[in-house]
Amino acid sequence: xxxxxxxxxxxxxxxAFVVGITLVVTYFASKxxxxxxxxxxxxxxxxxxxxxxxxxxxxxxxxxFLGIAGLIYLFGFDGFLxxxxxLVAFLAVLFLLAERMRNSGKYTMxxxxxxxLNQRPARSAAALGxxxxxxxxxxxQMVGAGVLIEAxxxxxxxxxxxxxxxxxxxxxxxxxxxxxSWVQIIKAFLLMAAAAVMSVWVMAKTSANPVELFRDxxxxxxxxxxxLEPGLFxxxxxxxxxxxxxxxxxxxxxxxxxxxxxxxxxxxxxxSSVMWAVALIGAFYLMTTFLGFGARAIxxxxxxxxxxxxxxxxxxxxxxxxxxxxxxxxxxxxAFATILAVVAGLVISASGAVAHDLWSNxxxxxxxxxQEEVVxxxxxxxxxxxxxxxxxxxxGAGLNVSFMVGLAxxxxxxxxxxxxxxxxxxRRFNTTxxxxxxxxxxxSSVLLVxxxxxxxxxxxxxxxxxxxxxxxxxxxxxxxxGFIGCWLGTVLSREEEAERSFDELYVxxxxxxxxxxxxxLRLTGGSDSKRTPAExxxxx
Amino acid sequence: xxxxxxxxxGAPDGGAGTAAGPGGDRQIDWVAAExxxxxxxLVKKRQGFVVPATIxxxxxxxxxxxxxxxAPDFMGREFLSDGLTVGYVLALTQFLMVWGLGWAYxxxxxxxxxxxxxxxxxxxxQGDDGSEREEVPAR
Numbered sequence: 001x002x003x004x005x006x007x008x009x010x011x012x013x014x015x016a017f018v019v020g021i022t023l024v025v026t027y028f029a030s031k032x033x034x035x036x037x038x039x040x041x042x043x044x045x046x047x048x049x050x051x052x053x054x055x056x057x058x059x060x061x062x063x064x065f066l067g068i069a070g071l072i073y074l075f076g077f078d079g080f081l082x083x084x085x086x087l088v089a090f091l092a093v094l095f096l097l098a099e100r101m102r103n104s105g106k107y108t109m110x111x112x113x114x115x116x117l118n119q120r121p122a123r124s125a126a127a128l129g130x131x132x133x134x135x136x137x138x139x140x141q142m143v144g145a146g147v148l149i150e151a152x153x154x155x156x157x158x159x160x161x162x163x164x165x166x167x168x169x170x171x172x173x174x175x176x177x178x179x180x181s182w183v184q185i186i187k188a189f190l191l192m193a194a195a196a197v198m199s200v201w202v203m204a205k206t207s208a209n210p211v212e213l214f215r216d217x218x219x220x221x222x223x224x225x226x227x228l229e230p231g232l233f234x235x236x237x238x239x240x241x242x243x244x245x246x247x248x249x250x251x252x253x254x255x256x257x258x259x260x261x262x263x264x265x266x267x268x269x270x271x272s273s274v275m276w277a278v279a280l281i282g283a284f285y286l287m288t289t290f291l292g293f294g295a296r297a298i299x300x301x302x303x304x305x306x307x308x309x310x311x312x313x314x315x316x317x318x319x320x321x322x323x324x325x326x327x328x329x330x331x332x333x334x335a336f337a338t339i340l341a342v343v344a345g346l347v348i349s350a351s352g353a354v355a356h357d358l359w360s361n362x363x364x365x366x367x368x369x370x371q372e373e374v375v376x377x378x379x380x381x382x383x384x385x386x387x388x389x390x391x392x393x394x395x396g397a398g399l400n401v402s403f404m405v406g407l408a409x410x411x412x413x414x415x416x417x418x419x420x421x422x423x424x425x426x427r428r429f430n431t432t433x434x435x436x437x438x439x440x441x442x443x444s445s446v447l448l449v450x451x452x453x454x455x456x457x458x459x460x461x462x463x464x465x466x467x468x469x470x471x472x473x474x475x476x477x478x479x480x481x482g483f484i485g486c487w488l489g490t491v492l493s494r495e496e497e498a499e500r501s502f503d504e505l506y507v508x509x510x511x512x513x514x515x516x517x518x519x520x521l522r523l524t525g526g527s528d529s530k531r532t533p534a535e536x537x538x539x540x
Numbered sequence: 541x542x543x544x545x546x547x548x549x550g551a552p553d554g555g556a557g558t559a560a561g562p563g564g565d566r567q568i569d570w571v572a573a574e575x576x577x578x579x580x581x582l583v584k585k586r587q588g589f590v591v592p593a594t595i596x597x598x599x600x601x602x603x604x605x606x607x608x609x610x611a612p613d614f615m616g617r618e619f620l621s622d623g624l625t626v627g628y629v630l631a632l633t634q635f636l637m638v639w640g641l642g643w644a645y646x647x648x649x650x651x652x653x654x655x656x657x658x659x660x661x662x663x664x665x666q667g668d669d670g671s672e673r674e675e676v677p678a679r
């Protein structure tokens with residue numbers, strides 16, 4: 001077995017422990033999950049705090065844990081800009097979408113669109129938006145998982161990718177959203193604890209004064225004072241703005257985050273879950289200060305080579321420096337849990353787009369049974385997981401994924417967010433507008449990223465494919481294009497039904513009148529006696 | 541807002557907005573509900589918070605990002621103590637803004653918007669003749 005030649009057995013033990021806990025949770029969940037509402041929305045039985053932890057677990061990917069710490073380590077202040085953007089985004093979610101999603105949706109964001117728009121084109125467009133976001137995000141996470149596990153545990157890249165994908169599929173197929181939610185909750189606990197312990201440790205090892213930490217970090221950087229200023233990583237001002245816009249509006253269009261609001265009983269719980277998430281996510285991103293600047297102060301310039309591409313291994317290296325082999329293993333295990341929770345959330349939202357939107361409502365036109373919907377969802381989850389594994393394995397560790405998470409946010413901000421916001425607030429908005437908006441949003445983001453310098457690195461094409469276009473982040477162009485697409489399609493067509501049904505969606509989304517009922521699913525304990533026997537297949 | 545929900549035991553009729561039971565006249569008049577003074581007040585109060593709050597947070601955040609992009613020297617200036625930069629302090633104000641505005645919104649929603657939403661929902665469920673409607677099916 002050459003695969004296991006240099007395996008770090010301590011890390012392997014921690015990984016096995018993390019996976020063990022999640023599989024126990026999945027086992028309990030599998031006994032409870034039966035209906036479509038169980039499968040996609042965990043019976044809408046999560047409390048606000050539970051869902052807040054799950055949102056935090058769903059949202060903070062390895063890009064947050066390892067990526068931001070690495071960026072701060074390498075480029076100083078610019079890395080912290082990501083922390084700020086990722087957090088501020090939740091105000092847009094809270095003010096504009098969280099409660100409205102809960103009040104007017106069922107399992108997917110397409111439910112909200114198709115409420116007043118022509119069912120089949122609107123659902124197809126929303127499914128495209130969802131699947132595009134998930135595809136880019138998922139492949140980035142899978143490749144990241146493979147690279148990390150190979151570096152930290154010594155398991156071969158391909159095997160690591162296959163294992164990650166396999167566990168993800170097991171959570172979803174066996175335990176649906178209930179298992180996924182609890183994997184995310186556990187991950188959020190682990191992540192917060194790991195970040196807190198490391199922060200305290202960094203402060204104990206340097207000085208108890210954060211300002212002194214900045215001075216120490218600056219002293220260890222060849223850039224000097226520039227290390228504490230913006231501009232080392234994001235060199236073009238317009239690109240900085242573009243990134244910021246994409247982060248803030250993109251979060252409000254991420255299908256796996258929006259889906260989380262269907263797992264609570266009502267709008268009040270939806271907004272309280274955002275506040276819990278904001279408290280956790282804010283505390284975490286604040287701690288990236290200690291992780292990132294701490295890594296610079298402690299590891300210094302000598303650690304740059306070992307930090308790898310994008311500095312992703314700076315944090316594990318810091319952990320090893322602080323607490324040796326065991327602490328490194330624990331931090332690696334937390335990073336693994338982080339990836340597992342995010343990919344599970346992504347794939348379950350994609351399964352909703354495939355089974356609930358495309359299969360049940362577009363192909364079968366609502367004639368299928370709920371049983372069939374759940375079976376198709378599981379088949380979809382397995383297929384999407386398998387495709388993601390295949391792409392990651394074939395692409396290999398060298399696959400350039402640096403632009404993919406940014407692209408996922410750009411698509412979410414340019415395609416999903418405009419269509420959702422306008423469907424909920426603009427009376428005149430119609431099907432043509434939604435379809436053109438989503439299509440323009442998706443394709444403009446992808447095209448702009450394809451011609452960007454991130455995809456064409458190297459001396460020959462320093463400025464990207466086109467010499468006059470050098471933006472790495474497409475948001476500043478693609479987000480307005482998405483809105484213009486929605487507007488243009490709308491004003492160029494007339495659809496009286498969409499205008500008429502606006503009143504109904506508007507009243508429902510603001511008041512919660514007729515919102516989907518909770519069925520009271522719990523992971524353990526309690527009786528499910530109050531649950532309705534089986535929901536009739538209410539499809540629209 | 542659970543008051544306006546049914547007990548969840550009844551099987552909804554389902555279908556495209558057919559709140560109609562045996563009698564089609566029991567359907568909710570959504571246009572009237574949207575025009576009711578209760579709903580208008582809810583929308584007015586909520587927008588009175590959300591619109592200015594959204595403008596404020598976008599302006600404060602984009603201002604920060606623009607400064608980071610176009611004024612790196614200003615952002616790198618010392619604030620109170622060597623090592624602490626204006627940029628980092630402004631970043632901290634973003635954290636405070638998110639927690640503060642989020643807290644203010646949730647508090648206002650609990651105290652003002654939820655009671656208004658319940659009133660608006662009750663009004664919608666009540667026909668012009670004052671008769672109570674049954675639960676509204678989820679869609």
